[in-house]
Amino acid sequence: MSNVTESDDKPDIDPDGFQAKTIGYIHSIETAGTVDGPGVRYVVFLTGCPLSCWYCHNPDCMKMKNGFLRSAGDILDDIQDYRWFIERAKGGVTISGGEPLAQPQFVKTLFRGVKALGMHTALDTSGFLNKAADEELLSYVDLVLLDIKSGLPDLYKKVTGVALQPTLDFAQKLDDIGKPVWVRFVLVPDLTDGEDNIEEVAKICARHKNIERIDILPFHQMGEYKWHELGMEYKLQNTRQADETDVERARAIFARHGIKAV
Numbered sequence: 001m002s003n004v005t006e007s008d009d010k011p012d013i014d015p016d017g018f019q020a021k022t023i024g025y026i027h028s029i030e031t032a033g034t035v036d037g038p039g040v041r042y043v044v045f046l047t048g049c050p051l052s053c054w055y056c057h058n059p060d061c062m063k064m065k066n067g068f069l070r071s072a073g074d075i076l077d078d079i080q081d082y083r084w085f086i087e088r089a090k091g092g093v094t095i096s097g098g099e100p101l102a103q104p105q106f107v108k109t110l111f112r113g114v115k116a117l118g119m120h121t122a123l124d125t126s127g128f129l130n131k132a133a134d135e136e137l138l139s140y141v142d143l144v145l146l147d148i149k150s151g152l153p154d155l156y157k158k159v160t161g162v163a164l165q166p167t168l169d170f171a172q173k174l175d176d177i178g179k180p181v182w183v184r185f186v187l188v189p190d191l192t193d194g195e196d197n198i199e200e201v202a203k204i205c206a207r208h209k210n211i212e213r214i215d216i217l218p219f220h221q222m223g224e225y226k227w228h229e230l231g232m233e234y235k236l237q238n239t240r241q242a243d244e245t246d247v248e249r250a251r252a253i254f255a256r257h258g259i260k261a262v
């Protein structure tokens with residue numbers, strides 16, 4: 001028996017109405033993202049983040065209440081409109097932020113629905129709230145995009161306001177369960193680009209066999225205006241943007257540890 005509804009030809013993947021009742025705080029939605037996981041992706045950016053990274057380009061994501069409310073069921077309905085295109089582009093659905101694990105029930109419900117559609121899922125997280133990523137939530141995640149802001153605990157604390165250790169614990173947990181990971185490291189001139197810091201990030205990456213890819217993301221100033229609009233202190237006002245020479249230098253440091261960073 002088919003469960004396709006007569007009205008819109010979409011399968012009814014929420015027969016008990018659970019997805020419709022699970023509400024999340026959303027910052028924005030991108031329907032054809034190309035930088036948050038493989039292929040073309042439907043990216044849901046959530047609000048709420050316990051970190052306060054100096055280089056955050058979405059500081060309006062930090063406070064959960066800055067988001068708008070939408071149900072997981074509503075977003076899943078929307079995803080189905082893009083499914084055909086996304087699947088042909090070998091993509092999927094990414095939940096980013098903000099910090100998605102600040103809203104674990106919403107992430108769990110949304111990803112459960114995405115997996116019911118047979119689509120690929122990626123979770124973009126700093127890992128700081130890793131205890132919220134329980135076994136069930138991780139069972140719906142195909143790929144973790146793990147942001148490692150710094151490899152040196154003191155610098156990590158300075159740049160983010162929180163401790164590095166939960167990220168390291170999460171990296172180990174993901175390794176233990178064999179979950180594929182792409183690491184992302186933001187290269188900020190005169191802040192995170194020190195050789196000792198990059199060395200430490202490389203050593204962390206070298207420890208884990210489940211890390212499939214490492215992206216070095218050059219710092220840019222595109223989020224600067226948001227800090228000013230929000231009346232928040234922006235500490236990187238006079239910091240230059242990272243260029244290809246900076247990235248090449250960082251790649252060479254990763255290469256010393258046998259790691260090919262892109």
Ligand code: SF4
Nearest residue numbers: 049051052053056098
């Ligand atoms: S973890 Fe991401 S959203 Fe949170 S403050 Fe850092 S850059 Fe911004």
